[in-house]
Amino acid sequence: MMSTSTIGFPRTGPKREAKKALEAYWAAGAANGPQLLAAAADIEAAAWRRQAEAGVELTGLDGTLYDQMLDAVFQLGLLPPRFQALKASAEPSPADGPYAGGGGLDLYFKLARGAEGAPALDMSKYMDTNYHIIVPELCHDTAPCADWSPLLDRVRRGQDAVGVASAVPIVVGPCTLVGLARGEFDRSEMVARLAPAYAQLLRDLAALGVPEVQFHEPFLTKSSAEGLAADCAACYGQLAAAGVPINLVVPYDDVAEGTYRWLIELPVAAISLDFCGVPVHSSGADYGCRTAQLIAKYSFPKDKRLGAGVIDGRGCWADASGRALRLLRALRATLGADQAICVQTSTSLQHLPYDLASEPELPSGLPAPLAFAVQKVEEVVTVARAASAATDGAAPAEPHIDLSTYTGAPPPAECQLDEALFRRAEPYEGRRPKQVALPPFPTTTIGSFPQTPAIRRHRLAFKQGRLSLDAYRERMAAEIGFAIGAQEALGLDVLVHGEPERTDMVEYFGQQLSGFHFTQHGWVQSYGSRYTRPPIIVGDITRTGPMTVHEYEVAQGLTSKPVKGMLTGPVTILQWSFARNDVPRAEQAAQLALALRDEVKDLAAAGCRVLQVDEPALREGLPLKADRQPAYLRWAVDAFRLATAAAPPEVQVVTHLCYSDFDDIMPAIHAMDADVLTIENSRSGDEMIHALAASGYTRDVGPGVYDVHSPLVPSVEWLADKLRSYLQAGLLGGDASRIHVNPDCGLKTRRWEEVLPSLRNMVAAAQQLRAELVGPGRPPATPRKPASPVESRSAGGVASACPCCAL
CATH class of the missing domain: 3.20.20.210 (TIM Barrel)
Incomplete structure (x- = not known):
């Protein structure tokens, strides 16, 4: 027995x-x-x-x-x-x-x-x-x-x-x-x-x-x-x-x-x-x-x-x-x-x-x-x-397994695509001058803003059929308008629509793609009180129509500042779903990439000049064995490039990575060919900053300057010292025009009472550093003593998970 x-x-x-x-x-x-x-x-x-x-x-x-x-x-x-x-x-x-x-x-x-x-x-x-x-x-x-x-x-x-x-x-x-x-x-x-x-x-x-x-x-x-x-x-x-x-x-x-x-x-x-x-x-x-x-x-x-x-x-x-x-x-x-x-x-x-x-x-x-x-x-x-x-004596009827050769892997699958589909129309050096002009230390956010009780009520009413599609879109347009107005009042340089229409960054896209099933109660703990509800991939994946263009057009129509198009990358959608077990993941990632590629084309046609394609799960999917890692990184990078290479040269492609130790994937990050890399950095003691500087990373970088997982509001001086430290670490040769200023992740699970003062201080810190610059990208001659990281604690605040990763 x-x-x-x-x-x-x-x-x-x-x-x-x-x-x-x-x-x-x-x-x-x-x-x-x-x-x-x-x-x-x-x-x-x-x-x-x-x-x-x-x-x-x-x-x-x-x-x-x-x-x-x-x-x-x-x-x-x-x-x-x-x-x-x-x-x-x-x-x-x-x-x-x-x-x-x-x-x-x-x-x-x-x-x-x-x-x-x-x-x-x-x-x-x-x-x-x-x-x-x-x-x-x-x-x-x-x-x-x-x-x-x-x-x-x-x-x-x-x-x-x-x-x-x-x-x-x-x-x-x-x-x-x-x-x-x-x-x-x-x-x-x-x-x-x-x-x-x-x-x-x-x-x-x-x-x-x-x-x-x-x-x-x-x-x-x-x-x-x-x-x-x-x-x-x-x-x-x-x-x-x-x-x-x-x-x-x-x-x-x-x-x-x-x-x-x-x-x-x-x-x-x-x-x-x-x-x-x-x-x-x-x-x-x-x-x-x-x-x-x-x-x-x-x-x-x-x-x-x-x-x-x-x-x-x-x-x-x-x-x-x-x-x-x-x-x-x-x-x-x-x-x-x-x-x-x-x-x-x-x-x-x-x-x-x-x-x-x-x-x-x-x-x-x-x-x-x-x-x-x-x-x-x-x-x-x-x-x-x-x-x-x-x-005990029953005769097995199933085929015998030979342990000496057993791996459990599915049969091979071929997915042949033209190599040209994986390359941008122009190299980085040629396309960057054509992209949106921004001041030194340009300020932005990662994408999402608080999902308020009102937003959740509207979504539930729509889901239950008590709110028509037109009425629901009106409610979401009002939320987008509030987010745009708040960002303009704060003085941010690159805006986002705030994603009020999205339950989370995977489920929203999966609901608009064929091949996904969504559970009602399939919650999984991310950590603490933060849970996700992973979709299940049940068939081949295709796009059934535009997924984000309407919300982008609403937001961009309210401001003269650039608004980001916001997509979740193919590897992250795959990694945060229950994948099929009868088809290799590389093939499933390619299907997702082709679907997202069509969305990239539609956003560019709608006038989008800054496009963010988040891949926070890129490092997460890295196999634990070194001998398996090169193959994974090849198809993961290929999937990102397949999705984003359709962007014209004048479109700035941004990607966001979080919870990552980058040392062992730095070549893959280079190979992704993104124009801007934003990263989770606030809790890691600037380890990622030093890793990027040491690797000679040449693209724009947006290090996360404060921790969105905490209800604490960072002070202006603490944030300004953070920015000085990036210059002093030699990131991008100290070129402030290429160091973007943003929180370390989305703000969906925070409250507006926490978000607004934090972003206000972040913008003030960037403006202070611009005024301090002696020359382009040069830090002040005398570094200041580090300030306290905390200005105040929000009353009753509840620490939140990375909004990329959990509800």
């Missing part, structure tokens, strides 16, 4: 109860702590019982108030110096529950959302997913001061819900925490420094009688992990001495061959591997998942249980072909009947909607049946039972 386990489940609740509880806490303040903790406990217990009732034997005790990496940082006491003072002055109360010992709930959330004088920890995409983690910030002096009370409390509640023998704690592993952290420190030394704190946790868990502990180490799937053998051996050797069985969970990709050889020698009780791997970027022997091949070549130790992640944890498609069952049978035939195998999903199910049963309507003619998190758990149990029945 094969056993079953889960390694993560949506933390949202079936009806987004977690979001509502968290936002209620932020609105009411610390006094609402008990209500938040009680709501989270109910949501978690219901999820754990749901998994156990489906027949899962070992239930992973997933749960968080905000983000699992933030939980690890908080419980290990890994506070950057700017938060140490906040902890020292904190006054935790019984309302903070198990969070009191670490500094209280208020400190926990300040790490993620910031406070006056203490900017929030950075945020980044997790591995190659659309989920965001709070990034640990470490330095040479960082030392843990652990208080594991929140996790221990979760374990006790989990034992009450599903029983002591079934409740399995989930912990972010030390190698992943350190590997994904930022700062100046020695990685090996830091892992060793954290090991005693983790060992104490294991001793505490042993006292609770847990059957095992899951240590999640997805960082080990990266190419760079091959050099971590000594670190992992020393750390897990120390942890094994605590006497609690460890299940080392390595999701989100296969591991490199060199990593696999030392991974299976670690002193752990179980190793859980991903047999589904990366979303398919191309086809052929070098793509798909190679875990099965590694087992065929090097076997698997008999003294360890194999966690077989054969059910896709982040794709919404059911395993209608029986691939998982055939793979399990092949594993059993290769490893023998005495090999302990536990069937599970390839990754946490947090990347999927909660339950397909919540969907009132499903389209016909799907490439395969759908399966959300609840259904994936049921698949795990069903497949395990079927595989066990085969072991």
Whole structure:
């Protein structure tokens, strides 16, 4: 009999109860702590019982108030110096529950959302997913001061819900925490420094009688992990001495061959591997998942249980072909009947909607049946039972899988296009003088403005048929008029229409393209209280008509200043949708690019002179393995160029990238051939500025000058100092005419009370720098002392997710 386990489940609740509880806490303040903790406990217990009732034997005790990496940082006491003072002055109360010992709930959330004088920890995409983690910030002096009370409390509640023998704690592993952290420190030394704190946790868990502990180490799937053998051996050797069985969970990709050889020698009780791997970027022997091949070549130790992640944890498609069952049978035939195998999903199910049963309507003619998190758990149990029945003597009827060649990749598909379609009519040097003339430090925004309650009411009325199309367009035209008037009053140089008509930057386009299906309740957590509702690609993608031209014409008709046309790029639409699993992603991206290309032509014909095509997911989609990255970057860049090359030379093409470490994709950014690059930069300590300057990037750049995820309003002096720092870093040779001034992302989830003073200060800072310039692009002779980053805190503000990424 094969056993079953889960390694993560949506933390949202079936009806987004977690979001509502968290936002209620932020609105009411610390006094609402008990209500938040009680709501989270109910949501978690219901999820754990749901998994156990489906027949899962070992239930992973997933749960968080905000983000699992933030939980690890908080419980290990890994506070950057700017938060140490906040902890020292904190006054935790019984309302903070198990969070009191670490500094209280208020400190926990300040790490993620910031406070006056203490900017929030950075945020980044997790591995190659659309989920965001709070990034640990470490330095040479960082030392843990652990208080594991929140996790221990979760374990006790989990034992009450599903029983002591079934409740399995989930912990972010030390190698992943350190590997994904930022700062100046020695990685090996830091892992060793954290090991005693983790060992104490294991001793505490042993006292609770847990059957095992899951240590999640997805960082080990990266190419760079091959050099971590000594670190992992020393750390897990120390942890094994605590006497609690460890299940080392390595999701989100296969591991490199060199990593696999030392991974299976670690002193752990179980190793859980991903047999589904990366979303398919191309086809052929070098793509798909190679875990099965590694087992065929090097076997698997008999003294360890194999966690077989054969059910896709982040794709919404059911395993209608029986691939998982055939793979399990092949594993059993290769490893023998005495090999302990536990069937599970390839990754946490947090990347999927909660339950397909919540969907009132499903389209016909799907490439395969759908399966959300609840259904994936049921698949795990069903497949395990079927595989066990085969072991007990039932004859398999399905074709045999050869592990030595298995990858799971779909068949190749050809998409031949004329090379001329990927090139602008003129090179950058020739077209830039023809584009819109702007002053030094030109000011703009990234695209969206607040989605007010009135806008949402109008959209709902239109959706329900209570508002005609003409009436709805009138309402949206009024909102556009307000946005244009506000920007002109603020003195911005390049305007946007504000996107009042868009629910989000993917769904809006998908609703106007063939080949997409949209769920009613298919919400997925981006982080914290911010959720997305990814569309599902169910067929070939084509444009059915103009998508954005009407709104552009309304906005441009209200001003003599240039208004941007606003599109979401093909890679981002693909990455933030549930893609087909029967067609390579490269082909799906090309279909999206061709549809967007037609829109680019229509916007140019309507007089658009500045066109923004956002690709915030470009870096997110980069495969974790270095050998897979060149092919992905080729087709991703090709898709962007295919979409934008139709723009005439006089049209300035802008792209926006966010939450990105650019060092390993800098050549691809150059190859995109955009005229202006705007980036998320405010939380990264100007790392991206230095990377762009060091790479010799030659196109205009708009670094994000302030953090849209925080309700804090930046002061004029702080913003002016930011702009001076760009000049002093040598960005674009200090040419102020080519350094654009903008927030770090869209403003959709902020409030107008926060947006207007922030933009007013941003424009004032740009004007101040223009006045200070001694010559073109030259900084003032004497840099000023850095100012405070905060002018004021908006009352009742709720920190928001990147509007590119979440609702």
